[in-house]
Amino acid sequence: MGWSEDRLHRWLNARARPKALAGALGNDAAVLRGLAGRPVACVDQTLEGVHFAPGTPAPQAGRKAAARALSDLAASAATPVGLLLALHAPADALEEWLREGILAVERTGVRHGAELLGGDLCAASGPLALVVTALGVLPGRRRPPGRDRARPGQRVVVTGAVGGSGLGRHLRFAPRLSEGRWLYELGATALMDVSDGLAWDLFRLARSSGVAIDLERIPVHPDAERLARGSGHPAEWHALHDGEDHELLATLPAAALQRARAKAPEHCPGLAEIGAVRRGSGLWLVADGARRAWSPDEGGWRHGS
Numbered sequence: 296m297g298w299s300e301d302r303l304h305r306w307l308n309a310r311a312r313p314k315a316l317a318g319a320l321g322n323d324a325a326v327l328r329g330l331a332g333r334p335v336a337c338v339d340q341t342l343e344g345v346h347f348a349p350g351t352p353a354p355q356a357g358r359k360a361a362a363r364a365l366s367d368l369a370a371s372a373a374t375p376v377g378l379l380l381a382l383h384a385p386a387d388a389l390e391e392w393l394r395e396g397i398l399a400v401e402r403t404g405v406r407h408g409a410e411l412l413g414g415d416l417c418a419a420s421g422p423l424a425l426v427v428t429a430l431g432v433l434p435g436r437r438r439p440p441g442r443d444r445a446r447p448g449q450r451v452v453v454t455g456a457v458g459g460s461g462l463g464r465h466l467r468f469a470p471r472l473s474e475g476r477w478l479y480e481l482g483a484t485a486l487m488d489v490s491d492g493l494a495w496d497l498f499r500l501a502r503s504s505g506v507a508i509d510l511e512r513i514p515v516h517p518d519a520e521r522l523a524r525g526s527g528h529p530a531e532w533h534a535l536h537d538g539e540d541h542e543l544l545a546t547l548p549a550a551a552l553q554r555a556r557a558k559a560p561e562h563c564p565g566l567a568e569i570g571a572v573r574r575g576s577g578l579w580l581v582a583d584g585a586r587r588a589w590s591p592d593e594g595g596w597r598h599g600s
Contacts, residue, residue: 357399459518495595
């Protein structure tokens with residue numbers, strides 16, 4: 296027996312009313328209470344067969360779906376307010392799986408201050424998908440961070456080691472929300488989460504900002520070391536290209552970098568300085584005093600290619 300949209304609607308409408316909701320629970324649109332800051336919105340799809348393997352437990356898939364969207368808020372230095380979930384599932388999907396997935400989205404959001412406010416259900420052929428819209432606020436009036444705001448002379452940092460996420464970390468990462476706000480408050484101008492591989496995302500950051508980035512150090516996660524033992528690739532290759540780490544990249548002026556170093560043990564223990572921004576274009580790998588241009592053909596995740 297498959298799932299029933301009506302049963303799920305009745306189950307959803309029996310939940311406690313989210314505090315951020317001013318309008319009716321179960322309405323076609325969520326009316327929110329006044330937001331104390333500039334609204335920030337993002338949306339992420341999490342598809343079976345792309346972002347999680349068939350047979351993945353619903354709590355893991357739902358948690359990842361929420362965390363992916365929240366990670367984009369982190370890269371905007373935003374404070375989460377709420378989530379919306381659009382759920383697409385084949386007619387013969389198990390309703391228990393769908394309920395557990397919805398609850399996992401809800402729990403993950405609440406953990407980070409973002410209640411599940413509403414969404415949509417659809418029964419149709421094709422892979423199961425959880426599409427999460429995350430809503431947040433950016434306080435103050437300072438210009439928001441963006442991937443087009445890296446400037447020559449700045450230093451590049453990342454909030455933690457990368458690589459080997461496919462061993463399981465891609466299903467249980469934590470969005471770096473407090474770290475994103477902290478880096479922005481320190482003076483970070485560019486922020487971006489590492490979803491498609493450190494090298495590819497740094498290349499896109501450089502391209503968007505019209506600069507060159509020299510990658511001087513690669514912080515390798517122990518998972519990359521473990522994966523390298525049987526993959527045929529060195530651990531550094533996995534750190535550069537695996538993706539789905541969801542650590543944050545940031546560019547900081549030199550003075551801000553000094554403050555970041557001093558406060559990192561308290562605010563971001565995994566913070567690593569990895570390179571520099573300069574005039575030019577593209578991503579450049581620096582090792583043993585030599586510099587070479589990195590090409591997108593070398594690795595990283597690109598949909599549809």
